[in-house]
Amino acid sequence: MASCTCGEQADQTKEAAMQKLFDQYRDYKGGLIPVLQEAQNIYGYLPKEVLQQIAKELRIPFSKVFGVCTFYAQFHLKPRGRNIIRVCLGTACHVRGGSKIFEAAKEHLGVGHGETTDDLKFTLETVACIGACGLSPCMMINDDTHGRLVPKQVGGIFDSYE
Numbered sequence: 001m002a003s004c005t006c007g008e009q010a011d012q013t014k015e016a017a018m019q020k021l022f023d024q025y026r027d028y029k030g031g032l033i034p035v036l037q038e039a040q041n042i043y044g045y046l047p048k049e050v051l052q053q054i055a056k057e058l059r060i061p062f063s064k065v066f067g068v069c070t071f072y073a074q075f076h077l078k079p080r081g082r083n084i085i086r087v088c089l090g091t092a093c094h095v096r097g098g099s100k101i102f103e104a105a106k107e108h109l110g111v112g113h114g115e116t117t118d119d120l121k122f123t124l125e126t127v128a129c130i131g132a133c134g135l136s137p138c139m140m141i142n143d144d145t146h147g148r149l150v151p152k153q154v155g156g157i158f159d160s161y162e
């Protein structure tokens, strides 16, 4: 019986994309940030082995590559969920119970700020304002805005995401 090779093929596709990226940026000064951004697009985050490969291919010390990743909030060193939840804790949301929404989210998911559920379905984050203060308290899930929330709604909203 033939076994599934989807995982291997996916790895090869990623590896090929990385090689193309290195070919494009290997001799380009200042290529580290775009390479990190694209590598994160390819893998969904930046695994340590990928950072080591980037350091080697671009001939940059690993410590520098790692330092850049930890300096910029846009880079993620751990796997992220398929759905990114951003609970707003800005002033308008805070005064209307944003922290209770966040507590309900933490309780429902069993993770804290910046953490990802074990099934990689959700990553939970907070934001200072999502520009929808009139709908406070609110949160975003990916590009969807959910407003005028009460804590007991939160679980049902999460359950509507794949």
Ligand code: FES
Pocket: 088, 089, 090, 091, 092, 093, 094, 128, 129, 130, 131, 132, 133, 134, 136, 138
């Ligand atoms: S403070 Fe929450 S949307 Fe502005």
